[in-house]
């Protein structure tokens with residue numbers, strides 16, 4: 209199946225690991241990734257904070273380009289990009305005024321958009337089977353951290369899992385042989401979006417999440433959201449400094465662990481790009 | 497203990513509460529009349545009706561950042577119902593809401609509270625009432641100008657713009673070098689080929705004033 213892949217600005221930068229691991233696992237799972245031709249930044253929260261038209265037009269241009277490349281599905285692993293693309297497609301199909309504006313601005317006509325826009329968990333959750341597991345992740349205890357953006361609010365952004373107690377990543381981890389610990393912070397907000405307006409709130413949110421994860425007995429936090437992963441991994445030293453804690457919890461993308469269980473070597477999954485190095489943990493379990 | 501004190505206090509307080517009640521009633525009516533147009537705009541832009549809120553406080557109970565707010569989310573809804581628009585737009589709440597949508601997922605009246613907060617931010621931004629959200633203003637402006645010139649985000653350029661704009665020159669610089677070393681930041685901007693198209697979108701946005 210041909211899947212349009214929209215890396216967005218973060219996957220070529222701060223979320224390198226996610227990009228690398230998605231590329232490594234896709235073809236063994238039967239997906240042909242096609243990078244959206246000449247994609248542009250979706251504008252994320254900035255475009256819609258500054259005006260209506262650009263917040264629609266920037267992601268709409270990407271969706272249209274993906275459609276033109278003959279793909280059936282579209283994924284944008286960054287949840288901010290995903291949400292913008294999802295809403296832009298909705299507007300392309302339902303909001304005739306906005307569509308006309310876009311057609312006028314680019315001097316082109318556009319038909320209805322039918323490409324299926326899926327978030328990063330949705331793309332992989334039904335494709336991984338036990339047949340893909342070459343090296344089970346035995347002994348690895350994890351907490352699955354979905355964060356808020358991928359699951360809330362369900363009606364607006366395409367329901368795919370429970371907004372309070374999601375299960376999709378837990379099921380994937382179980383399938384890979386890791387042990388998913390149930391914990392209360394699955395969908396707690398990490399506050400990445402507040403890092404400019406209220407950095408104290410960001411640190412506190414990170415501290416709380418890391419604390420509950422550690423108390424649950426997890427070796428690592430499994431993430432799907434680029435903002436969460438970045439925030440918890442990169443700011444762990446800042447949190448330790450501020451609160452006098454000694455957290456040393458690797459924050460790993462679920463796609464990296466899928467790859468590891470499929471027998472793909474760690475350096476091809478971006479496992480050397482983390483701030484909190486997951487290698488010692490993985491080596492101790494004979495997984496690296 | 498002098499008995500009379502209690503009744504005095506009660507009397508005094510009653511008079512005060514009476515006055516407060518009176519004042520509020522007048523203010524609310526006036527505020528509503530004055531701000532109906534705003535509430536209409538808010539309903540149209542957000543697709544949400546704060547009038548539906550019946551003050552169950554589930555939103556506030558689940559809000560992870562309520563402790564940082566000057567008014568909890570349920571109170572914002574009440575203030576909107578009462579037409580206290582300036583107070584809402586001037587609140588710190590709208591800037592320290594992280595848009596996590598826990599409130600929206602739980603509201604029994606089906607109000608997307610996060611969307612209301614978001615729309616309030618956009619309106620505040622457009623009206624220029626962003627004193628408490630000043631850093632966000634700087635961030636968004638720097639972000640959009642980066643996209644305008646490159647078609648994509650230029651992370652180092654953006655970070656520099658923000659740090660200069662907010663006069664916090666060393667914010668998060670402890671993260672910059674490790675990010676560079678891990679290949680997570682690049683010195684040069686990524687550019688798209690068809691920058692002309694992006695230009696057209698920006699020009700059009702200016703033309704229609706959105």
Ligand code: SF4
Pocket residue numbers: 548549550551552553554555556569570573599602603604605606607609
């Ligand atoms: S959860 Fe909904 S109804 Fe309850 S107080 Fe909040 S906004 Fe109002």
Ligand code: SF4
Pocket residue numbers: 555558559560561562569592593594595596597598599600609610613
């Ligand atoms: S979206 Fe905002 S108001 Fe609602 S729960 Fe999250 S931080 Fe609180």
